Amino acid sequence: MQFSKSTDYALHALLHLGHSERHGNVGIKELSGTLGVSESYLSKIMSKLRQDGIVRAIPGVNGGYELARPADQISFLEVIQVIEGRQQWFECSNTNSQQHSLLADNGTVQRGRERSDNCQCLVEKVMNGAELHLYQYLREHTIQTTLDEAFNRCNNEVNKK
Amino acid sequence: MQFSKSTDYALHALLHLGHSERHGNVGIKELSGTLGVSESYLSKIMSKLRQDGIVRAIPGVNGGYELARPADQISFLEVIQVIEGRQQWFECSNTNSQQHSLLADNGTVQRGRERSDNCQCLVEKVMNGAELHLYQYLREHTIQTTLDEAFNRCNNEVNKK
DNA sequence: ATTAATATAGATCTGTGATATCCATAATAT
DNA sequence: ATATTATGGATATCACAGATCTATATTAAT
Known part of the structure; x- marks a missing residue:
């Protein structure tokens, strides 16, 4: 990865x-x-x-x-998505398996019609959360902010002397 | 990716x-x-x-x-790193190029001996930040927390009725 | 108009790594 | 002893990243 x-x-x-x-x-x-x-x-x-x-x-x-x-309207996120594609970074490949229904029985009675809603893949749930978290960061960083940071960093270095 | x-x-x-x-x-x-x-x-x-x-x-x-x-001492981060390897998710392949020295001249006089320190690859800097950000999230999510969330979710669903 | 410089799109090649299977071997409970 | 289970090695397949080449279209300069 x-x-x-x-x-x-x-x-x-x-x-x-x-x-x-x-x-x-x-x-x-x-x-x-x-x-x-x-x-x-x-x-x-x-x-x-x-x-x-x-x-x-x-x-x-x-x-x-x-x-x-x-440049401040070109985010890292957008560039990455254009080049890498917009597919999710994690996809559960076990949707057909018994895994999720088994876990859904964890100490509670589970009615069939509710399963699709609140008992989706646990792993995917966490990973999608991670992805959204990362998106936020990558949206805030643009070509402009990156250039600015470089500029400030070099300036501070000079002023310190 | x-x-x-x-x-x-x-x-x-x-x-x-x-x-x-x-x-x-x-x-x-x-x-x-x-x-x-x-x-x-x-x-x-x-x-x-x-x-x-x-x-x-x-x-x-x-x-x-x-x-x-x-189970609360097995984080998603560790599992991912074991399976996917511990390499960085982003590595700058342009370290030999002129890119970074050019940008380093951004309006300031830059002394040669300082370059390695404060003028490393700008892209890598942002991406490593993103990686650390993500690590934090994946460290907080463990096998235990994931099971707990599933349990609570199903319980709440039942109590609501 | 012609020419040179530049971007675009298609075809293709290659190597690598993810996915997957099979088989021989080691360890252990019955 | 035997059946069961995990381990490790060898190997096969396939998709895709990375890269190159060529032909075509567009434009500035002459």
């Missing part, structure tokens, strides 16, 4: 775009050179980001990519 | 063991039957859990598995 390299590339590329915003477009050559990854591969990733309206692409000479929105 | 089925099986198996604690051992046959997965495959998973001291294994006739510790 690991985030893909594509996600890594996407986030780094967006940070680069955010950082170079005043200088206009950034071509795939500059991007791939900076990140140390092939143009071909990075193109695919940038295409995905474009299809989801995170970046704009300008074809032709002097073309390239730029952020399609202000 | 998804949790593996093995993790699913492991957590369900442990819930089953926790639930059947008073009845003694549970053999692989009962476990695999309840979860709807082959004995062979589940064995491997149980072996891992044993090697990490989460369950005890009793070979021979009437053997089986039982929790090696109280």
Whole structure:
């Protein structure tokens, strides 16, 4: 269970775009050179980001990519979901098994019609909670906040001296 | 990016063991039957859990598995890490690239010897934060708390009537 | 208009890891 | 002794991440 390299590339590329915003477009050559990854591969990733309206692409000479929105409206969560897909991070594969009905009998009489409601997979319940928890964090962190933090960190370092 | 089925099986198996604690051992046959997965495959998973001291294994006739510790000392985090491995969920693959040094020049003069300290990968910094955040949640949720929640949920349902 | 630069989309290749099964071996209760 | 149970090794299969190549479309500059 690991985030893909594509996600890594996407986030780094967006940070680069955010950082170079005043200088206009950034071509795939500059991007791939900076990140140390092939143009071909990075193109695919940038295409995905474009299809989801995170970046704009300008074809032709002097073309390239730029952020399609202000950097504070591009969250880590959205980027991750575009690249990794929007499927749940945990899915119970035992829904057909006896597991859940067995546990449902835990000291109480359980009527059949209630089962689907309040006796869903216990594991999934916890894991979905974890997922929502994580979403919150990843929603609060944007390309902008990340750039800002870097800026402040370096400034503080200088002021301390 | 998804949790593996093995993790699913492991957590369900442990819930089953926790639930059947008073009845003694549970053999692989009962476990695999309840979860709807082959004995062979589940064995491997149980072996891992044993090697990490989460369950005890009793070979021979009437053997089986039982929790090696109280259910409230087996967290989701530990189970996940045993099955999925303890590698980070995000690793920056661009450490050699120019990305980070470029961003480090963000409006401040940066001395070379400080870089390794305070100008590490920005993406990794955010993602590691997310990981720690998630760890906290997964540490607080144990086999016991999950069983308890199921019990309370069903009880409340009954009392409401 | 032509050319060079740039992005896009399709096809394909490769390696790795998750999922799964089978078999031989060890341990233990009856 | 025998049947039962767990363990470990070897292996098979399959999907997917990672990556590359080529052909095509679009645009700026000449």
